[in-house]
Amino acid sequence: SAVISQKPSRDICQRGTSLTIQCQVDSQVTMMFWYRQQPGQSLTLIATANQGSEATYESGFVIDKFPISRPNLTFSTLTVSNMSPEDSSIYLCSVGTGPDTQYFGPGTRLTVL
Amino acid sequence: DAKTTQPPSMDCAEGRAANLPCNHSTISGNEYVYWYRQIHSQGPQYIIHGLKNNETNEMASLIITEDRKSSTLILPHATLRDTAVYYCIVRVTGTYKYIFGTGTRLKVLA
Numbered sequence: 001s002a003v004i005s006q007k008p009s010r011d012i013c014q015r016g017t018s019l020t021i022q023c024q025v026d027s028q029v030t031m032m033f034w035y036r037q038q039p040g041q042s043l044t045l046i047a048t049a050n051q052g053s054e055a056t057y058e059s060g061f062v063i064d065k066f067p068i069s070r071p072n073l074t075f076s077t078l079t080v081s082n083m084s085p086e087d088s089s090i091y092l093c094s095v096g097t098g099p100d101t102q103y104f105g106p107g108t109r110l111t112v113l
Numbered sequence: 114d115a116k117t118t119q120p121p122s123m124d125c126a127e128g129r130a131a132n133l134p135c136n137h138s139t140i141s142g143n144e145y146v147y148w149y150r151q152i153h154s155q156g157p158q159y160i161i162h163g164l165k166n167n168e169t170n171e172m173a174s175l176i177i178t179e180d181r182k183s184s185t186l187i188l189p190h191a192t193l194r195d196t197a198v199y200y201c202i203v204r205v206t207g208t209y210k211y212i213f214g215t216g217t218r219l220k221v222l223a
Contacts, residue, residue, distance in 0.1 A: 033210070042213045042214065042215050042216055043211075048209075092157075102159070102211060103159060106156045107154065
């Protein structure tokens with residue numbers, strides 16, 4: 001398994017601002033993903049973070065709203081841009097250490113006022 | 114893409130076995146079934162996965178029916194710390210992407 005950390009663990013932000021969430025892994029991994037979990041809901045995949053190329057976004061998510069960087073095999077960032085209260089969620093990164101299993105970070109709890 | 118169906122909630126007495134069912138009737142022949150759990154909105158924790166055969170590890174057992182259209186996660190001796198939302202997941206064919214269903218909220222009762 002991999003040890004995954006996220007920063008910040010939680011934040012309260014004002015409408016119209018942006019927040020960048022960091023995901024750090026203790027070993028090199030091939031696959032990194034970003035998920036959103038809205039209050040009381042299940043997890044929804046936002047995008048696959050690709051090292052050295054643009055992220056691959058799922059239906060309903062766009063790069064302008066959720067820009068993602070992945071400069072190397074251990075680190076990725078997700079930015080939530082021009083936030084509104086509807087963006088209040090837990091944002092989680094996950095990594096795939098092999099062809100099968102994903103491991104999840106602790107999540108970032110975002111509240112937008 | 115394969116999808117999963119789970120009961121929204123279940124109760125289990127402490128010390129008894131918890132049996133959590135999952136239907137995945139549209140699963141393809143080469144798709145694995147994964148189980149995760151999420152405690153208090155923490156990141157989901159991996160439990161177990163399988164393809165055809167039953168699997169067991171230190172946390173749980175996974176029973177997959179012969180036609181692979183359903184499976185059951187078994188926690189042999191549930192404790193209060195097993196109270197969580199349990200997700201049964203099938204990976205999107207040909208990718209590493211997971212599609213999460215709504216999960217089962219398991220409450221272990223003292």
